[in-house]
Amino acid sequence: MTDTTVSQGWFTGLANPTRFLALSGKLLPWLAAASAITLVVGLYMSFAAPEDYQQGITVRIMFIHVPAAWLAMMCYSVMAVAALGTLVWRHPLADVAAKSALPIGAAFTFLSLLTGSLWGRPMWGTWWVWDARLTSVFVLFLMYLGLMALHKAMDDPARAARPAAVLTLVGFINIPIIKFSVDWWNTLHQPASVMRLDGPTIHPTLLYPLLVMAISFTLIFFTLHFMAMRNEILRRRVQAMRRQAAQSIGGGAIGGGAIGGGETR
Amino acid sequence: MMSHEAFVFISYAATAAVLLGLLAFTLADGRARKRELAELEAQGIRRRSQAVQGGKS
Structure with missing residues (x-):
C-alpha cells in the first residue's frame, strides 16, 4: 500500500507540467551537448569508415538513412505509449508529448524516404518502387501528416486528445x-x-559509425522533443489565460464581474 | 547521371537542412510563446493557480 502511494505521488509529480518544465529545463543543455558531441564523433567516424567493396562511397548514405528510419519508427512508438497515457491514465503530459512528437517524426520519416531514394537511384537504378517496405514507410509519413491535420482541425487541445490517441x-x-x-x-x-x-x-568498420549516428539521432530526437513539449505547454498556458481573460470580461459585462473578474484583480 | 559523390552530398545536405530547420522552427516557436506569456502577464492576467496562490497569501 505504502509503495503504491509513494509511486503514485512520484508519478503525479512528474505529470505536473510545471515540474516537467523545471526538470526538462535542467536536462536540456546536457541533452543538447550530448547530441552535438555524438553527432560530431558519428560524422567523423562515418567519413573515416572505408568504402563498401560493392557500393563504394554511397554506403555513407546508410549512416543517415538507417538512423532516420529507426527514429521514424521509434517516434511513432513513443507516441503510441503517450496515446495509452492519454486514454488509460489521463496523464496530463501524455497528449502534449504525443502532439509535439508529430513534426519531429514526420521530419525523420521524410528524411528516411528522401535519403533512401537518393541511395536507391545509384544502387538499384530507380528512385522509387512500390514494394512493401517503401510503401509502408510512406504510409507512416501520411499517418504523421494526418495526425498533424487532426490536431490543427480542433482549436481545443483537450477535445483533440482522445481521437488523436485512438488514431x-x-x-x-x-x-x-x-x-x-x-x-x-x-x-x-x-x-x-x-x-x-x-x-x-555488417562489418564492424561500418557498424560502429552507424551505431554512433543512431545514438546521436536518438539524442537529437529527445532534445527536439523536450523543446517542443515545453513550447506546447506554454502554448496551452497562453490559450487558457486568454480564455480566462475573455471569460472575466464576458462575466463583467453580463453579471457585474461575479464570475471571476473581481477575484483575479 | 550524377556522380556517386553527388548522391552522398545531397543526402547529407538535405538531412542537415531538415534538422536545422526543425531546430530553428522549435526555437522560434518557444520564443514566440514566451513573448505571448510575458504580454499577458504585463496586462495583469495571471494563471488561475497563481491567482489562487496570490489570494491566499
Whole structure:
C-alpha cells in the first residue's frame, strides 16, 4: 500500500507540467551537448569508415538513412505509449508529448524516404518502387501528416486528445508491418542486417559509425522533443489565460464581474 | 547521371537542412510563446493557480 502511494505521488509529480518544465529545463543543455558531441564523433567516424567493396562511397548514405528510419519508427512508438497515457491514465503530459512528437517524426520519416531514394537511384537504378517496405514507410509519413491535420482541425487541445490517441494506436499496427515487411514479402529493399536474432551482418568498420549516428539521432530526437513539449505547454498556458481573460470580461459585462473578474484583480 | 559523390552530398545536405530547420522552427516557436506569456502577464492576467496562490497569501 505504502509503495503504491509513494509511486503514485512520484508519478503525479512528474505529470505536473510545471515540474516537467523545471526538470526538462535542467536536462536540456546536457541533452543538447550530448547530441552535438555524438553527432560530431558519428560524422567523423562515418567519413573515416572505408568504402563498401560493392557500393563504394554511397554506403555513407546508410549512416543517415538507417538512423532516420529507426527514429521514424521509434517516434511513432513513443507516441503510441503517450496515446495509452492519454486514454488509460489521463496523464496530463501524455497528449502534449504525443502532439509535439508529430513534426519531429514526420521530419525523420521524410528524411528516411528522401535519403533512401537518393541511395536507391545509384544502387538499384530507380528512385522509387512500390514494394512493401517503401510503401509502408510512406504510409507512416501520411499517418504523421494526418495526425498533424487532426490536431490543427480542433482549436481545443483537450477535445483533440482522445481521437488523436485512438488514431495513433490504430496506426501503430503499421510499425511491425514496416519492420517485418522485408521478411514477409519479396521486396527490393534488403532484409534487416543489424537488428537480427543471429547478430549484425555488417562489418564492424561500418557498424560502429552507424551505431554512433543512431545514438546521436536518438539524442537529437529527445532534445527536439523536450523543446517542443515545453513550447506546447506554454502554448496551452497562453490559450487558457486568454480564455480566462475573455471569460472575466464576458462575466463583467453580463453579471457585474461575479464570475471571476473581481477575484483575479 | 550524377556522380556517386553527388548522391552522398545531397543526402547529407538535405538531412542537415531538415534538422536545422526543425531546430530553428522549435526555437522560434518557444520564443514566440514566451513573448505571448510575458504580454499577458504585463496586462495583469495571471494563471488561475497563481491567482489562487496570490489570494491566499
